[in-house]
Amino acid sequence: MEKLKIAGGYPLKGTVRVSGAKNSAVALIPATILADSPVTIEGLPDISDVEILKGLLEEIGGQVKLSDNEMTVNPSGMISMPLPNGKVKKLRASYYLMGAMLGRFKKAVIGLPGGCHLGPRPIDQHIKGFEALGASVTNEQGAIYLRAEELRGARIYLDVVSVGATINIMLAAVRAKGRTVIENAAKEPEIIDVATLLTNMGARIKGAGTDVIRIDGVDSLHGCRHTIIPDRIEAGTYIILGAAMGDGVLVDNVIPQHLESLIAKLSEMGVYVEAGDDQIFVRSASRLKAVDIKTLVYPGFPTDLQQPFTSLLTRAEGSSMVTDTIYGARFKHIDELRRMNANIKVEGRSAIVSGPIQLQGAKVKASDLRAGAALVIAGLMAEGITEVTGLEHIDRGYSNLVEKLNGLGATVWREAMTEEEVEQLKNT
Numbered sequence: 001m002e003k004l005k006i007a008g009g010y011p012l013k014g015t016v017r018v019s020g021a022k023n024s025a026v027a028l029i030p031a032t033i034l035a036d037s038p039v040t041i042e043g044l045p046d047i048s049d050v051e052i053l054k055g056l057l058e059e060i061g062g063q064v065k066l067s068d069n070e071m072t073v074n075p076s077g078m079i080s081m082p083l084p085n086g087k088v089k090k091l092r093a094s095y096y097l098m099g100a101m102l103g104r105f106k107k108a109v110i111g112l113p114g115g116c117h118l119g120p121r122p123i124d125q126h127i128k129g130f131e132a133l134g135a136s137v138t139n140e141q142g143a144i145y146l147r148a149e150e151l152r153g154a155r156i157y158l159d160v161v162s163v164g165a166t167i168n169i170m171l172a173a174v175r176a177k178g179r180t181v182i183e184n185a186a187k188e189p190e191i192i193d194v195a196t197l198l199t200n201m202g203a204r205i206k207g208a209g210t211d212v213i214r215i216d217g218v219d220s221l222h223g224c225r226h227t228i229i230p231d232r233i234e235a236g237t238y239i240i241l242g243a244a245m246g247d248g249v250l251v252d253n254v255i256p257q258h259l260e261s262l263i264a265k266l267s268e269m270g271v272y273v274e275a276g277d278d279q280i281f282v283r284s285a286s287r288l289k290a291v292d293i294k295t296l297v298y299p300g301f302p303t304d305l306q307q308p309f310t311s312l313l314t315r316a317e318g319s320s321m322v323t324d325t326i327y328g329a330r331f332k333h334i335d336e337l338r339r340m341n342a343n344i345k346v347e348g349r350s351a352i353v354s355g356p357i358q359l360q361g362a363k364v365k366a367s368d369l370r371a372g373a374a375l376v377i378a379g380l381m382a383e384g385i386t387e388v389t390g391l392e393h394i395d396r397g398y399s400n401l402v403e404k405l406n407g408l409g410a411t412v413w414r415e416a417m418t419e420e421e422v423e424q425l426k427n428t
Ligand code: EPU
Pocket: 023, 024, 026, 092, 093, 116, 120, 121, 122, 123, 124, 125, 126, 127, 160, 161, 162, 163, 164, 165, 186, 233, 303, 304, 326, 327, 369, 370, 397
């Protein structure tokens, strides 16, 4: 087991290139199951979620090649192998195997997904969608059993705007008979990316990126080549870091329109941010103004950037309120930031950050992926050495983090933990 060590407090400068989007990758890879011939996805990030999904496709008989961030999946030999346990538990997005396998084989057995603990994360809307398409869905000892004689298009109104449910229903519906309409669909860029891949595979989808998606089912889908979109959350993480410590940081390979809510908030704080075609330049300011943020579905402020943004707010003058309307309990990073001298109170779904505070290096633990990103940013802002444990969370979503940070002039390295440290960690 390793920990991350950060010698913080120094300005950062240079260019960082953003990788392919994790939350697209974890849906695009299962989507390949729906084709009858090989699908290639270019630009995948180097993250453990991609490796785990590769292993899962191989378990069901897929032939998968992954090198230089490009994956080719030959799905022709796949079978509907039950996956009640094992790797499916390691990531939340294994739920996309439900939609994809149901769509292709009309049956699937998938263990309930794992992933970050952000409070309750039900999948009732996914199930409602599968049932509307004609599947019977049962939960037996922690695994979801899905079966359908035939899938038929349906009109499905989502009671909660959900990225996962929107994509999962699309996956199940593209090979169903007739038309499916998803109303109150999520509009995140990752949904458009998945719809683009499926369309290139021969699916007929209209309206992805709006709140009504229409899908006309087809009998079969074929292979194609697809380039993934850049990761707006990874980009946002480096932009926030640039806002906190940047003496001129250029974040390359971004779609600036995906980050408008973040750019607006940073400008309000007094950070210099300039968006180009596919790059964003950011420079910190000596004084930053406090701002309030409220996370919302896209295009609102993303919940996945709430935790990293909280670290930045510790430098702002005054009191900032951070409210998460998507995950009311996504505040596990706060106790760790307090160890680093931050002045933050949690009240219900909100955190109130009082600043400015000079963070101090400390030993902290990442409890989930974006909490990890928040602590890395805090470590780079802090005076002294910060040690971050719980790297397995960070490795799920940040491609080549150490190399990218050091490329900006940071001093960050991984170090093996002693047996005693591993033992201590288990007991916390
Ligand atoms: N919800 C339900 N029922 C459902 C589905 C969702 O009540 O059937 C609720 C959730 O509990 C939550 C809200 O709806 O309060 C939004 O959940 P959503 O389904 O949109 O989340 P998700 O698809 O499970 C994806 C990302 C998350 C990101 C959220 C919100 C993936 C694999 N994960 O999760 O990413 O926070 O959308 O944008 O795409 C991350 O990258 O760190 C991460 C957690």
